[in-house]
Amino acid sequence: MDILQIRNLRVYYQTLQGTLKAVDRVTFGLKTGERFGLVGESGSGKSTLAFAIMRLTKPPAYVAGGEVLLNGIDLIKMDAVQLRTHRLAQIALVPQGAMDSLNPVLRVKEQIVDGIVDHATGREQKKNLAYRVYELLEKVGLQKEVANMYPHELSGGMKQRVCLAIAISLNPKIIIADEPTSALDVVVQRQIMLALGEMQKSLGLSILLVGHDMGLMAQFADRIGVMYAGKLMEIGPIEKVFKNPLHPYTQLLISCPPTLEERGEFKGIPGLPPLISDPPPGCVFHPRCPITKDTCSLEAPEMIESEPGRWVACLQHDRVSQ
Amino acid sequence: MSYFLEARNIAKAYGGSGLFHKKETVALEAISMVIKENPASIIGIAGESGSGKTTLARLLMGFIHPTQGQVLYRGKDLKHITRREKMTFRKEVQAVFQDPFGAYNPFYKIDHALYTPLKKLQIVNSKAKARQMIEEAMEAIGLNPDETLGRFPQELSGGQRQRVMVARAFLLKPRLILADEPVSMVDASLRATILQSLRKLNKEFGISILYISHDLTTTYQISDHIVVLYRGTVAEIGDIDHVIKDPKHPYSQLLVESIPRPDPAKRWSHHLTAFRSHESDRISRGCKFAADCPRVIPNLCPASPPPLYQIQRQRAVRCFLYKDAHEISNEEMSKVLDP
Numbered sequence: 076m077d078i079l080q081i082r083n084l085r086v087y088y089q090t091l092q093g094t095l096k097a098v099d100r101v102t103f104g105l106k107t108g109e110r111f112g113l114v115g116e117s118g119s120g121k122s123t124l125a126f127a128i129m130r131l132t133k134p135p136a137y138v139a140g141g142e143v144l145l146n147g148i149d150l151i152k153m154d155a156v157q158l159r160t161h162r163l164a165q166i167a168l169v170p171q172g173a174m175d176s177l178n179p180v181l182r183v184k185e186q187i188v189d190g191i192v193d194h195a196t197g198r199e200q201k202k203n204l205a206y207r208v209y210e211l212l213e214k215v216g217l218q219k220e221v222a223n224m225y226p227h228e229l230s231g232g233m234k235q236r237v238c239l240a241i242a243i244s245l246n247p248k249i250i251i252a253d254e255p256t257s258a259l260d261v262v263v264q265r266q267i268m269l270a271l272g273e274m275q276k277s278l279g280l281s282i283l284l285v286g287h288d289m290g291l292m293a294q295f296a297d298r299i300g301v302m303y304a305g306k307l308m309e310i311g312p313i314e315k316v317f318k319n320p321l322h323p324y325t326q327l328l329i330s331c332p333p334t335l336e337e338r339g340e341f342k343g344i345p346g347l348p349p350l351i352s353d354p355p356p357g358c359v360f361h362p363r364c365p366i367t368k369d370t371c372s373l374e375a376p377e378m379i380e381s382e383p384g385r386w387v388a389c390l391q392h393d394r395v396s397q
Numbered sequence: 398m399s400y401f402l403e404a405r406n407i408a409k410a411y412g413g414s415g416l417f418h419k420k421e422t423v424a425l426e427a428i429s430m431v432i433k434e435n436p437a438s439i440i441g442i443a444g445e446s447g448s449g450k451t452t453l454a455r456l457l458m459g460f461i462h463p464t465q466g467q468v469l470y471r472g473k474d475l476k477h478i479t480r481r482e483k484m485t486f487r488k489e490v491q492a493v494f495q496d497p498f499g500a501y502n503p504f505y506k507i508d509h510a511l512y513t514p515l516k517k518l519q520i521v522n523s524k525a526k527a528r529q530m531i532e533e534a535m536e537a538i539g540l541n542p543d544e545t546l547g548r549f550p551q552e553l554s555g556g557q558r559q560r561v562m563v564a565r566a567f568l569l570k571p572r573l574i575l576a577d578e579p580v581s582m583v584d585a586s587l588r589a590t591i592l593q594s595l596r597k598l599n600k601e602f603g604i605s606i607l608y609i610s611h612d613l614t615t616t617y618q619i620s621d622h623i624v625v626l627y628r629g630t631v632a633e634i635g636d637i638d639h640v641i642k643d644p645k646h647p648y649s650q651l652l653v654e655s656i657p658r659p660d661p662a663k664r665w666s667h668h669l670t671a672f673r674s675h676e677s678d679r680i681s682r683g684c685k686f687a688a689d690c691p692r693v694i695p696n697l698c699p700a701s702p703p704p705l706y707q708i709q710r711q712r713a714v715r716c717f718l719y720k721d722a723h724e725i726s727n728e729e730m731s732k733v734l735d736p
Contacts, residue, residue, distance in 0.1 A: 116584040117555075231446075260445035260611060265655040265665055287585065290657030294664050313661045329659060332585050333592075333618040335641060341596075341618065343589030347554050 077104030078281050079128070079166070079249055084141035086120070086127045089134070095351045097123040097136065099305040102378065105249065110275060110282045112296030112313070114289060114328070118348055120305040121285045122171060125253045128283075129168045130158055145249070163194040166249040167242040171257060174234035177226040183237050184208045184222040191244050211240040216270050232263035236270065243274060250275075253285040268295055289328055293317060301325045304349050304359040307378060311385040321387040324360050358390065366391050399472025401572055401605070402432040402457060402490070406727045407466035409452050425449035425456070425629045426465075429730040432457075434572050437605040439596075440734070441620030441637060443613055443652070448626040450609045454577050457607070458490060459483075488518050491566035495578035497558035501550035507558075508546050511565050518569065534568040535561075537602075538594045556587030563594050567602070574598065577609045592619050613656055617641045622711075622734045625649045628685040631705070634733050635712035645714045648686045684716070692718060705730060 086098035097120045105111050115121040126132055128143050130150055143150040145165060153161065162168075170176065178186055187208050195201050209219050215236040226234055235255060242250050252271065256264035272295065275282050284295055292299055292313065299316050301308045301324065309322040320326040324344075331342040346363035349355055355362050361371035368391060376388045408426040432440070444450050455461045456468055459475045468475040470486050478486065494500060501510055511531045514520075521527045532542040538560050550558055559579060566574050576595060580588040596619060598604045610616050616623060616637075623640050625633040625648070633646040644650045655665065684690070687698040697717050705713045706722040713725060713733045725733070 116586060261613070261655040261657070262445065262651055264657070268657075269665065269667060288657060289585070290659040293659045293661045294657045317659070317661050327586070331589065332659060333588075333614045334659065335614055335617055335653070335656065338618055338638075341589035341593045344586035347556075347587075348584075 076107050078107045078146060079105040079283075080142070080144040081124075081128065082142040082144065084124070084127060084143065085139040086123050086132060086136055087139045088136045090352070092352050096305050096354070097351060098127060100141070101302075101305075101307050103300050103307060103310055105281050105283055106298075107248075107281055108275075108279050110272075110284060110295055110297045112292040112299040113283060113285045113302060114287065114292050114299060115302035116287055116348060118304075118351070119302040120351075121287075121302050122253055124302070125168065125170075125251050125283070125285050128251060129162065129166065131168070159194060160196045163190055163242075163247060164196060164245040165247050166251065167245075167247040169238050169242050169250065169252045169255050171254045173238040173255065174226075174231055174258070177234055177237065179226055181225075182222070183212075183224055183226070183229075186237070187211060187222075187241055187244055190241050194245055207244075211244055212237075214243065214274060215240045216266075230263075231259050232267060235259065235263075235267055239267075239271065239274070243278065243280075246278065247280070249281045249283065251283045251285065254287070255284070256291070257286075264291075271295075289332060301328065304354060305351055306359055307386075307388065308360065309385075309387045309389075310378075311387075315385060321381055321385060321392045322360075322389045323364050323366055323391070327365075358388075360389075364391075366394055399469065400431040401434045401471060403469040403731065404428055404430050404453075404457065404463075405467045405469060405731075407456060407463040407468060409449075409456060409461065410464045423629055424452040425626075427630060427727040427730075428453065429466075429728050430624065431731045431735055432573055432605050432607065433735065434605065435603070437572075437599055437603040438621045438734075439599050439606040439608055439619055441616035441623040442607060442609040442626060443611065443616050443623055444626030445611060445652075447628065449629040450611070450626060451577060452629075453626070454492070454575050454607070454609055458492060458575060459486065484518065488520075488569050489572045490575065491569055491571040491573070492575045492577065493559070493562045493566050493579045495581055497555050497562060497582060498550075500562055501558065503550055505549075506547055507550055507553070507561055510561070511546075511568060514565065514569055520569065530568060531564075534564045537567060537597070538564040539590065539597075540564060554587065555583045556590060559583055559591050560594060563591065563598070567598055567604070571604060573605045573607065575607045575609070578611070579608075580615055581610065581612060588615065595619060613641065613652060625652070630685060630702075631713075631715055631730065632686070633712075633714050634705075634730065635709070639709070639712055645708060645712075645719065646686075646716050647690045647692050647718070651689075651691075694718075705733075707733065 082102050084098055084101045088095040088097055113121050127138055132138055138151055188204050208222050212221055217236050256267050296313050299313050300310045303324050309325045317329060320329055327344045331344060344363055349359055357372040357374055358376050361367045371390055376390045378386050378388045381387050406429050410421045410423045412421050442450050456463055462476050512527055515527045535542045540560055580591050595606055599606050608619055620637045623637045624631055627648045633640055633649045644653050683699040683701050684703050687693050694717055703715050703717045705715050705725050706719040707713045707725050708719050708722045711733060
């Protein structure tokens with residue numbers, strides 16, 4: 076069952092240079108209790124998409140069309156009151172650089188309580204708040220004392236844990252985590268991701284992990300969606316995608332980053348990502364694609380299910396593995 | 398014999414005097430290393446934030462001076478060299494920093510960033526000669542001068558901007574380039590070009606490179622040797638292949654193990670001791686990793702700081718687990734990579 080369905084979502088930016096299609100007809104579903112990784116390079120539209128799901132899109136960006144269905148109810152069409160009771164209570168966002176979003180003059184407990192008071196629906200949830208704060212801190216692996224501390228007294232990893240505690244404070248069903256570990260060291264990153272994974276299991280959460288690091292996706296996600304220039308290129312189970320990528324872009328993303336296995340020539344993807352203000356005709360990836368054919372510049376590929384559970388948007392996908 | 402650049406048992410502490418900073422923060426201590434002109438090598442400096450990577454870079458560039466020990470440039474203390482020598486030093490040691498967006502003035506075309514050092518260091522006297530040098534440098538880095546020059550920084554991608562910075566460093570024909578996190582703000586698909594150009598400068602033009610990064614994978618790809626820093630001290634030093642494939646210090650082991658490998662079949666083990674990285678541990682008298690170390694020796698590690706033990710010809714570890722090996726002094730650290 077899909078707890079969250081994104082259908083034909085389009086998010087555009089209105090600029091003096093014209094309309095930029097930052098997210099262009101994106102369709103995918105997040106299953107109950109699953110970890111979905113959304114991967115893409117900077118400018119691919121992944122954060123714009125995360126914001127649009129939360130209805131946090133601000134001008135000059137706007138949602139040009141499509142649906143975000145949470146248990147069948149469209150978040151895009153919700154009024155402000157409904158939205159308030161859904162955010163944090165049903166679906167929570169840990170934005171990029173969340174740890175820097177903590178208020179420097181408020182104690183940790185006040186910041187956790189703030190979200191609960193604002194978004195809780197029942198009176199029950201507003202009771203015993205002090206106890207609730209301790210409980211939440213424990214869940215993310217922090218000590219009670221942290222509740223009375225100010226953000227500057229905490230390390231980056233601890234601040235990020237506080238943000239996770241805020242995100243789970245009203246037992247949401249979905250957490251969207253946008254690069255939750257981008258500013259952290261590898262050891263701390265591993266700890267945070269393991270903590271998030273444990274919470275996901277024990278609370279039965281569904282997680283949408285947004286990021287650029289294929290390594291992190293391989294470590295964490297059950298399924299993965301690859302974005303490029305505002306479009307989804309491929310969706311599939313993580314093992315299958317890594318073993319046998321269907322889209323040439325996915326294949327390059329997996330094979331080009333340096334590894335610890337072999338030292339050798341540096342491989343990159345030739346060319347540059349397209350300007351979304353002036354996307355190439357046909358498939359957006361064709362100017363950088365190693366197996367492009369004439370038809371690729373004429374026709375934009377549709378997302379097709381090439382085998383059960385695996386989707387790809389590429390006219391040449393049957394030639395990728397060869 | 399004097400080396401091109403030598404750090405002799407240096408330490409840097411911040412604060413410690415004045416009204417508001419009574420407590421001293423030791424950012425770096427007991428580091429010795431040499432950088433030779435010939436053979437030119439690439440040394441990687443790895444460590445988490447707060448390990449002293451950038452302090453080391455700033456000390457070696459003479460931006461700050463050590464509170465203990467000396468940094469020697471061709472045998473002379475960097476603190477006391479003459480203006481003229483400083484000028485040559487500034488030419489011979491170049492840097493590439495992390496942020497390719499902040500390195501440019503958005504009001505000037507990128508040409509400005511390339512002409513200015515040539516003018517300030519009085520390397521050329523005509524604009525035509527400068528232009529020729531700039532074009533040569535860009536071509537060596539693999540940039541097309543016609544496509545890049547005359548543009549504003551915001552018209553270039555992060556990867557291109559960073560390569561222009563590498564070209565700018567190369568322009569002055571330096572002997573050493575300090576690259577402080579040069580690829581961490583660049584997209585994965587474009588990192589290769591930057592690493593490639595650094596490698597080329599080393600192999601073809603004999604320029605030594607100090608590659609400073611928290612990312613062990615790129616460090617592994619580019620470096621010949623590695624220095625692993627942990628909270629201001631050297632945890633492990635040695636040949637890159639040995640250290641990455643078979644790390645000996647428990648901290649290097651944790652570091653290598655925690656790299657997210659792009660392979661769903663090789664996931665992190667859940668077994669991870671509580672890694673605190675907390676301020677209060679810093680004051681411990683013994684090994685700085687003792688509080689987090691899975692292999693800590695209870696009465697030894699927290700009590701006294703471990704010395705360096707040379708476990709192989711080009712390999713030393715600061716850990717009591719290897720106390721049967723030959724103990725070396727902090728000054729001898731520089732000999733590990735240069736036997």
